[in-house]
Amino acid sequence: MRPKLPHAGSLWHSGRDTLPEKSPIIPFAGRVGANQEFTLGKNSCARAEILQKFPDAAPWIPVRDAVSLKGFLQIELWKAATVEAIASCLLVYLTCFVAIGLGQVVPVFASGPVVPGLIGGLTALLALPLFIYSAGPVSGAHINPIITIATFFSRLCSLPRAVLYVSFQAFGAAVAGYLLRASMDTRSFIVPGCYIDTSKISIGSAFTIEATTDFALVFLSFGVGLDPRQREVFGPALGPIFVGLIVGMCTFFTGFSRDGYTGFSGNPARCFGAMVGSHFSSYHWIHWIGPLTAGMLHGVLYFFVPPYSREEVAAARNIRDDDES
């Protein structure tokens, strides 16, 4: 059990003041599963400089900092995006590979897609925490455009980082698609979670399920993996496991109730990669517009009900501005 933070009253202050300037861990408020533990503390002497370079080193990024394009000049962002690309490539490859197999065995089970859906949920539950642990210290372990989009709209992630991450995630997923095609000896394969039988389910239904479940995914992921108040409840070892549980749960819950629907996507890059490897379908926009809708809705919620005192955070940022002037 984690010891109580001594100054738990002011949650935002409990960021790390001791992160050295040369440490390879760049503070990032949007790190998944860490519940903002690795954010910038208030008293760091290097504060101003770090916030200048990485406005998302602390939460509640001012709008003018968030959209500033200076971030594209930071080599660390490009390194982090590269790790996102590699992790996305591997995650998409593995979860598509196993899902293809699970989709094939559905007709074998008398119970239909329930058991394969359960196993499919289990695969997400297993794979995701391991990837979050591995990529977390470098990139914050989004490994999924839906998380990057949601953290951007929640002002935990700057625009340059968001653009780089989503692009590199999509690129990594595309490489995974080509590797899948090579591994399957064919481009005729179906990836559950990205396939919809449009003769059995309307586009409106598919979009409703996708967007609603995406919003649940974002809401819950922020609740267990990006909320500074959870630092007192469980540490950075348990957070990623809960995020895996969320994705696994959503995958299983939406996977078998409607005939012709193979489960929500929850990861636009995964379906992008799967379609690069096989064929693009007309409804692929759902996999992107669903998460975008969910991320924007969540941003509005986050604006009105933030998990920290906004005045306090703004005051801390003003201190920075004073230092600058």
Added chain:
Amino acid sequence: MRPKLPHAGSLWHSGRDTLPEKSPIIPFAGRVGANQEFTLGKNSCARAEILQKFPDAAPWIPVRDAVSLKGFLQIELWKAATVEAIASCLLVYLTCFVAIGLGQVVPVFASGPVVPGLIGGLTALLALPLFIYSAGPVSGAHINPIITIATFFSRLCSLPRAVLYVSFQAFGAAVAGYLLRASMDTRSFIVPGCYIDTSKISIGSAFTIEATTDFALVFLSFGVGLDPRQREVFGPALGPIFVGLIVGMCTFFTGFSRDGYTGFSGNPARCFGAMVGSHFSSYHWIHWIGPLTAGMLHGVLYFFVPPYSREEVAAARNIRDDDES
């Protein structure tokens, strides 16, 4: 939950300064699951001497030290390699024995290889952490050439150690192969994970699956078991369990999606032993070249995005050089 390290600022410094000269635990940066906890601290008075004998007692081994052949003279390396041989022999024997049985029951299940594959993944998940705990303090618990190769290319392991480990792992696996033949009363047996039906799957596909999954295995194993930044997140008791989870996950994910493919190997020595016990096949090179490719690719990634500040590590090594002069 692990207490915070008091000097977490400088991660590399938090190695143990108190390891006594006569302690049976030789510091080794490449110890699996320990996240470099048992590496050499900066202030140890015996630093210079230990680094002279064991350049891999600290990470980021200089190239000239890494390839120095003096390591072959260290009796401790031979002892560690012997433990690797014994652990590899036992691990290969047990995991092959159970896999042979699981392969036999596949036709019994209406769902084909899904359930046996799931059980097969479970066996890796169970067996590996126990072996890592047991062999860890002596040899660092590689028990698998793919880990040794990857730590070598990531400059956490010296060349003499790598050569000794891989040789002894292969030797132990060969003994396991003969024990398997004696246990089966025949040399006609098939070990899932090492067998490919080349009439159903192309060699290109098999190599793609093997190399990609090997890379995922190495990337994740380093992320949860060899990353000094994870010492703050979870301790040396949880690391080996996550490594077991990784191998179990990859085994299950690749085990049933393609007809004629029984899952990725992930351990060249295991398949070497299985083939010593039964018969060698023409595609055995995949089990070695796949891991080699993955280890080298990961070495490149590790070079550009290292989990510690390279300047700091180099500075610490320079101090050593000063002491020597």
Added chain:
Amino acid sequence: MRPKLPHAGSLWHSGRDTLPEKSPIIPFAGRVGANQEFTLGKNSCARAEILQKFPDAAPWIPVRDAVSLKGFLQIELWKAATVEAIASCLLVYLTCFVAIGLGQVVPVFASGPVVPGLIGGLTALLALPLFIYSAGPVSGAHINPIITIATFFSRLCSLPRAVLYVSFQAFGAAVAGYLLRASMDTRSFIVPGCYIDTSKISIGSAFTIEATTDFALVFLSFGVGLDPRQREVFGPALGPIFVGLIVGMCTFFTGFSRDGYTGFSGNPARCFGAMVGSHFSSYHWIHWIGPLTAGMLHGVLYFFVPPYSREEVAAARNIRDDDES
């Protein structure tokens, strides 16, 4: 997570110095699951006296002490052996009772012995830690001749203790055998793990499987339950659970791959009791010679790669000799 031992540098010294002379816990280096936590510390004033009476209160017993027959005069050894007898009786009774039932239902499952074997492994995994916790403080919780034999050859257990333990374990198991016969209303029952269909499997195969798996059992049990270096990694609550995992794993792994072989024994007393209760078979020697071979092989390994600095332990013992003179 366990706090770091303050004087972790000298692992052997970290034994308890504060064990009172009248404490009911007699220090015993061969206590399973405790990783030598409850061994004699270096500075205890009662050291000399305790080591005189119980040479196995500290590891690395000198040969002349180990084989000294004076131990037979210690009433505490007889009490401990009695607890071993009771625990062995109960463990053998329960695990044989459930195994008989599991053996009966094998033909019911389409998949043959896989699922019953899995449940059988689970029973070992459940039962063993509970017995180790219960018997641990008194006898060190061997409850199995294979552990007693292996600790003797590793010089963690004196000869009188080994002789008493094995005898009482066998006696307890024999009582369990008679209780089984009474519980079954017959002496015609088959206990999986002790039965071999010699028409389907050669004696050589059976011995190879038994001895190799026994060696794995001993190697892993020492690694997670009797290694002083693991005290830093996990404490005495987790050790017994890992030991249960080892036996469960080996039981499952060897339980179904060969037709006619019901799994390795791993506990000579269990099969002795089962045969007392039903009928003795010609191959019962395998259940004893296999563990003996494994224990002796492990003793050789332990001699050359001990988990502590032998010089240090010997020095500590010399101090004792000085005190005596």
Added chain:
Amino acid sequence: MRPKLPHAGSLWHSGRDTLPEKSPIIPFAGRVGANQEFTLGKNSCARAEILQKFPDAAPWIPVRDAVSLKGFLQIELWKAATVEAIASCLLVYLTCFVAIGLGQVVPVFASGPVVPGLIGGLTALLALPLFIYSAGPVSGAHINPIITIATFFSRLCSLPRAVLYVSFQAFGAAVAGYLLRASMDTRSFIVPGCYIDTSKISIGSAFTIEATTDFALVFLSFGVGLDPRQREVFGPALGPIFVGLIVGMCTFFTGFSRDGYTGFSGNPARCFGAMVGSHFSSYHWIHWIGPLTAGMLHGVLYFFVPPYSREEVAAARNIRDDDES
């Protein structure tokens, strides 16, 4: 992991000295799962008075105190017995209700009672710790005559408490029996664990299984839940879980191996309640004499191999007597 007790040398002394006189927790040596953590410390100024009123506030009760009938005058004992009655009623109702259902579905499973037995064991494993946590602070959470009987013979529980507890447990169970009859709309139901098909299994066998497994249950429960030496190994949160594991394990192990036998009882009150609700059978004496035999045998073992130094405990009690005189 629990921190080491600073004065671990004298285990019996490490009881709580700080329990206030007005604390609602009356010290009770026989509290299940607490490993005698909540017993009376040596230096409490209220010692003499408390021991006068509650001789079982510390272990090793002198015989004349144990059988003294003055305890019947303590209102706290009647309150505790009432809680025992309520907890027994609820536990018996719930575990019988689910067991009736599991017994009905046995014919549905091709594998017979194995899977229902596994689920039945799981229900005990789940329910028991929750009841032990809930009733523990007031009554010590016996909730089962077998524990009360065994603690009495081990001199951890006074005679008045034992008589009150067993009576109230039986009364609570009888109420549960009537509630079951009302819930089932019939008195023709069979509760697995309390039903024996005497045409298929001899009374001698049934008694042997019951008494042996009861002894295992008592031996293990004392080992993990009533042993002061375990306070160092795991705390009062884990103890009740292990006790639940023991009952679940024994329930499953004995549940399916013999045709016509539905598993050991392990709780006389549960079967008493079940028979009040349905019909009494001729073999109900087994459910009481089995536990009585096991409790007495365990008392003998406990007398010869107690988990604490008897001299020390007696000395502490003499101090009390001196205070009185």
